[in-house]
Amino acid sequence: MGTEEPPAEAEGEPGPPFTEGRARALLAAAGERAGTGEAELLALGENAVFALRAARETGEPAVVRVGRGPWQRERAARELRVAAWLEERGVPAVRAALPGVAVVDGHPLTYWRRLPDPVRAATPADLAELLRLVHALPAPPFPLPRRGLLSGVERWLRLAGGAVPAEDAAWLRTRRDEYEAAVARLTPVVPPGPAHGDALPRNVHVGPGGPLLLDLETFCDDMREHDLTVLVLSLDRYGLPVREYEEFVRGYGWDVREWPGCTVLKGARETASCAWVAQHAPGNPAARREFGRRVASLREGDAAVRWHAF
Incomplete structure (x- = not known):
């Protein structure tokens, strides 16, 4: 997942x-x-x-x-x-x-x-193999942006309008501001540089020639830990099997959960993902329900609530 x-x-x-x-x-x-x-x-x-x-x-x-x-x-x-x-x-x-x-x-x-049909589904281990290559790259001969993980929150909430409770939107804005400040204070372990920015197995295609990266629009020049924390969120909120996460860690060579900043980046990602689903709430009852599930779990500090991919 x-x-x-x-x-x-x-x-x-x-x-x-x-x-x-x-x-x-x-x-x-x-x-x-x-x-x-x-x-x-x-x-x-x-x-x-x-x-x-x-x-x-x-x-x-x-x-x-x-x-x-x-x-x-x-x-x-x-x-x-x-x-x-x-x-x-x-x-x-x-x-x-x-x-x-x-x-x-x-x-x-x-x-x-157009890519050939996949020979199998991509796994976290495939992703780890590609991230090792990306994270070994020097800066390209053109500028890349910072990750800007929380930069879309305001637009997503504005698109949601009255389809989500105003008090929840206000709470998310405050949480965004707090996490933006906290992320800015982080000290990475992995040397910063080019990163994919949306590092999920769904953005890997495994064809006859092996795995390759898709969706390059979020490439950035920032903490490489951004790429590694995505699967922590998948593990904790979306039901990624522990075995698959462990295969990812073995493939990459380091578990980002050992880094104190992981909790901060994960919280920032949760904030963004909650606001992201809000934009689909107008006219979509399933999105409104999922937004309610996510924001309630964050407001209550309930890390055991599983989110549904949307």
């Missing part, structure tokens, strides 16, 4: 609801054949991710990522630069199918090579 991990992003004003229909309309406006038989929706989160039978420009199968709004344009361009840099450094990762970012009605679109 895993968890959705809210990505770092700049603030942006809400636009039209970002639904599958809206994303397909943007695809069509880009000149792609956007019908369900031509574009298969793979994911709908911070991006809508579609598998295209044939991209208009190349005629080859591709995956296109449609960003939620204009604030993601810079991040999309950086993701392409990261992919090219990882290729130069020999790190197995997804590769771009087309250079540059297409922009449709303010939304960024990027095109990626």
Whole structure:
């Protein structure tokens, strides 16, 4: 099991609801054949991710990522630069199918090579293998942002509006401020540098050539412990089996729980993940229930409450 991990992003004003229909309309406006038989929706989160039978420009199968709004344009361009840099450094990762970012009605679109079907599901051990490679890299020849783990909280709560209790939203804002200050005071053990930023097995694809990294949009230059704490949250809140976590630790070579700062980073991630699900609350009863479960467990300090991946 895993968890959705809210990505770092700049603030942006809400636009039209970002639904599958809206994303397909943007695809069509880009000149792609956007019908369900031509574009298969793979994911709908911070991006809508579609598998295209044939991209208009190349005629080859591709995956296109449609960003939620204009604030993601810079991040999309950086993701392409990261992919090219990882290729130069020999790190197995997804590769771009087309250079540059297409922009449709303010939304960024990027095109990626279609991967072969996976030979098996990715495991935490696969993730550990890739993180060891990433964490051995020097800084790239272009700037990477800090992780900004809590930077999206205000926008997610604003998108939630009246669908979540005002007192819960206010409490989360206060908790965010406290954790931002606490994270800024941390001293890492692993030398800081390039990190994936959303280190989950779901962001690893195991094809015939072995595991490779997906979703490069959260690459950052920060404490590498950010990458290692994600699976601690998966273990404690989402039911990741202890055996799989232990395999991750053996593969990476160190258990981040030995670091006193792990508790702080985990608390920051819990805060962000709680706010992240709030944005889906309007019109979605399941999201409202999950938000209620998460915020109640945090307010009551009940670490035994398991969260549902959303």
